[in-house]
Amino acid sequence: MEEHLIEDGKYRYIEKGEGTPMIILHGLMGGLSNFQGVSEYFPSKGYQVLIPELPIYDMPLLKTTVKNFATFLEGFIEHKGLKDVILLGNSLGGHIGLLHTKMFPEMVKALVITGSSGLYESAMGDGYPKRGDYEFIKKKAEDVFYDPKVATKEIVDEVFATVNDRMKLVKTLAIAKSAIRHNMSKDLPHMKTPTCIIWGENDTVTPPNVAKEFHELLPDSDLYWIEKCGHAPMMEHPNDFNHILEAWLKKRGF
Secondary structure, three states: OOOOOEEEOOEEEEEEOOOEEEEEEOOOOOOHHHHHHHHHHHHHHOEEEEEEOOOOOOOOHHHOOHHHHHHHHHHHHHHHOOOOEEEEEEOHHHHHHHHHHHHOHHHEEEEEEEOOOOOOOOOOOOOOOOOOOHHHHHHHHHHOOOOHHHOOHHHHHHHHHHHOOHHHHHHHHHHHHHHHHOOOOOOHHHOOOOEEEEEEOOOOOOOHHHHHHHHHHOOOEEEEEEOOOOOOHHHHOHHHHHHHHHHHHHHHOO
């Protein structure tokens, strides 16, 4: 992603456009580039798109939790002087968005989740991660998508480097365990924030029944499906994702 990364105190982020603030939250193994389609489309539609780099590998191990990332996000929002934000998160990013919305409901105007953890996600298998086994990591990366070709060599290399860095691996497993522990099924019925749920019909990490459960539990939610799509709809079908999201934002007056 050939974007200018702003370094501002402890925050590193991409910022594009002016208007209603839309904060994008990446997943555990997902980089800022995963949302390139969104960040190129929405600034011309009256949105200020911000993509903060989450400190997944920078927090002390005992603080590597979903709750601390949600608190970090609130610090970023206050640092930027934002209000009435739209949060958009994929996978772990969706979970952070959900928890932040529960903790700071007055700050969030709308929430968008796609392939989000928070209720259930499949583990990567008993043998995961196999350090040093490139083909194993390649297969796991490809399994995230409906079309394995979306898992480019660049993506696979990045995941491979992460699991072969011992400290990054330890923190990856810590945040994954925190996400599993922090189940939000009891919280969701009390969360009144308008929520757009966009899901891949072929997601194997957070399967379709997870999206249905989010929709049932969140009082003010709309659920949309994308065909032939896995765990990262905004990467695999960026145009469909953008059109669904834009239509929902218009319908809700955001």
